Amino acid sequence: MTVSLCKHSHPVQPPVGTILRPGPCTDCGITWDEVQDEVRRQEDALINGTAHEGTCPDCGQHRTLLRFQPPSQPWEPFDYEPPVSFLCLDCYNAAAIEFNAGLAAVYGSI
Numbered sequence: 441m442t443v444s445l446c447k448h449s450h451p452v453q454p455p456v457g458t459i460l461r462p463g464p465c466t467d468c469g470i471t472w473d474e475v476q477d478e479v480r481r482q483e484d485a486l487i488n489g490t491a492h493e494g495t496c497p498d499c500g501q502h503r504t505l506l507r508f509q510p511p512s513q514p515w516e517p518f519d520y521e522p523p524v525s526f527l528c529l530d531c532y533n534a535a536a537i538e539f540n541a542g543l544a545a546v547y548g549s550i
């Protein structure tokens with residue numbers, strides 16, 4: 441496995457990319473999809489590694505809590521960190537659905 445120190449800069453200007461489908465990194469050529477896959481793998485590892493018992497802030501039940509952080513978007517600054525919360529599985533799924541619905545609203549208006 442190679443570790444890239446490239447910060448990745450993905451063009452969002454046509455014809456190489458768009459705001460929804462950025463083009464490959466202008467420095468190392470990695471595609472946006474590959475970066476997203478890698479981010480997802482790291483997130484899964486992080487979620488599994490940080491899951492713990494506790495009281496869910498949303499429903500107040502004592503359950504296994506999972507780390508929830510909305511994925512960053514192409515138009516956000518590279519070092520922007522979305523807020524992290526710890527939610528039970530039910531609330532986690534609800535938050536993910538809500539996030540995706542919000543995203544669909546944003547994308548739908550472009």
Ligand SMILES: [Zn+2]
Pocket residue numbers: 446447448449465466467468469470
């Ligand atoms: Zn790169």
Ligand SMILES: [Zn+2]
Pocket residue numbers: 496497498499500501527528529530531532
């Ligand atoms: Zn909950």
